[in-house]
Amino acid sequence: MATIYEVAALAGVSPATVSRVFNDMRVSEEKTRAVRSAAQSLNFTPNRTARSLRKQNSEVIALVIPDIENPFFTSLARGVEDRAQEAGFSVVLCNTDESTAKEAKYLEIAVSENMAGVIVAPASDHSDLKSVLSRGKPIVSVDRGTGYDIDGVMVDNRPAGRAAATALFDSGYQRVACITGPLGIETADERTRGWRQTATQRGSYPIDEYLRHANHRVDGGRAAMIELLSMPEPPDAVVATNNLMGVGALQILSEAGMAPPSVGVAVIGDLPFTTLDPATITLVHLPARNLGIAAATMLIERINGDTQPPRTVVLRNEISRANIPAPTE
Amino acid sequence: MATIYEVAALAGVSPATVSRVFNDMRVSEEKTRAVRSAAQSLNFTPNRTARSLRKQNSEVIALVIPDIENPFFTSLARGVEDRAQEAGFSVVLCNTDESTAKEAKYLEIAVSENMAGVIVAPASDHSDLKSVLSRGKPIVSVDRGTGYDIDGVMVDNRPAGRAAATALFDSGYQRVACITGPLGIETADERTRGWRQTATQRGSYPIDEYLRHANHRVDGGRAAMIELLSMPEPPDAVVATNNLMGVGALQILSEAGMAPPSVGVAVIGDLPFTTLDPATITLVHLPARNLGIAAATMLIERINGDTQPPRTVVLRNEISRANIPAPTE
């Protein structure tokens, strides 16, 4: 691996001049050409580690997410990437697998690798961001809150929960259950509250018996749906507070021959890889990609020196509502 | 951000000793404690950039993939991560968006950030890996070949194409079309050859008229399926050579009221987020996660100094065959 010294020697200039060529500083035409051709023939590339050590920063931003197998987060990642590319940043993804330990490790890596900044979708509401904050690195949270006073971009979760439940009641369903995520994950908790609010208003059944906590994946949704179906008086509709659990619930219903609209289903999030008839199911769309774009935009502003007080931006979500009457009992 | 010097000063030892403490070298009990508590109170963490510059390597491996929104690759990523974690490596993901330019950039970053090695699922069959190879960095390719003589792990693509087509003919379908990826992507080309072989043997129709090239995503599958359906004599079955195009084809068929088994569908790859009845559709399962595990295993061997000649391992895939007779015409 060639260094600027070797390039300098070959080009007959000083190392500093080589450095200048690769940093767009004033260098005469002539020497520039000499340096470039020398670099070419040695196939030299500036060593980012050294550069980063010297300049105390780099052009890459870290995106830390809890589940890389969830299309919601990959879509968010695309948003971040697209925005970052425009601004000349590269982005590396770190998957925490919903573990605050792995999360802490990746955050640690991000700062000690001198990355320009980090965007984190926290694994839980007690994620530890101190390693980043104490170093004054720019950071913004997406999707979930953190308990720290930092930039963040979220969706309005409670209204999403309300919208999902309301759509189901409006269609004529009577007992609307809810499959939600683990306790301590803000998005799940808030969506659940939204569901509970409207269920309390519009339903006349023991609401909290129809609430199930599951892991945020397909198998969680499956297990919860099975439980619900085995109740003495099963629900006739269900709200899933994220996409994957929605898929799980739908799978179980399909396998039981109770696919919508036989049992009503509303999902908060998108189902990009299904072949379902969109008319039979209520989707509360989450703007995952825009979440990523917004987060990247804020982060880049901070990296460029923006110093205003922390902001939280809330993106609206839109419902694509099924208008299927529930089957009369 | 504290340095070993500050820690050393506070602990009353030399910087070298601090370094030794953080590298598990022989240091007396006493000084070790002093250093640790000093480090604690300064909340010091070794600077990875400096360490990496000095040691000329790091503990992170780069995984470069063409489409982070494709569940096949995220599943592969999980395999890589799980294996890497065990061995004490962290992995960062880089999304090339099927662009050899972005790919080259990320490979460049990987080497110039002194990463331990890279696993790449090449964006095309003329991907440029020179930046990595010329530096002697360990590298292994997954899923797709490269034209370089390096370690690789693949699936047996042609048999997969044959299996998909065969299952459809066996079910009684007559005109089996094929929706495949862009030319120049080895996996797609090979699977197409497999389809063509059996179609030539078992079909009596102008085979190549029933071949469509599409991008590797859902919209590609949709567009291709629409084209096929608008033929004067449409196919009565179709092979999709990857998961996303399969989803696209299925969406169009569902929307047209021609869902399987009305029109036969075989997909090479898995459909993790569908709610389809698995019995109506033929899946040639691809061991994405195992691909990742195998690749990571090989890479780590190289990182640890293994120096045998490059190997290619081929993973078998298994068919989950639908046994639905085609509707009689």
Place this chain on the structure above:
DNA sequence: TTGTACGCGTTATCAG
């Protein structure tokens, strides 16, 4: 415009 020389934070070498 160009060159010299120092430092970014660590680890490795060499004495002690």
Place this chain on the structure above:
DNA sequence: CTGATAACGCGTACAA
């Protein structure tokens, strides 16, 4: 076992 010191490869005052 411990300490001083020289790299690792680059960017940037400072001087010319």
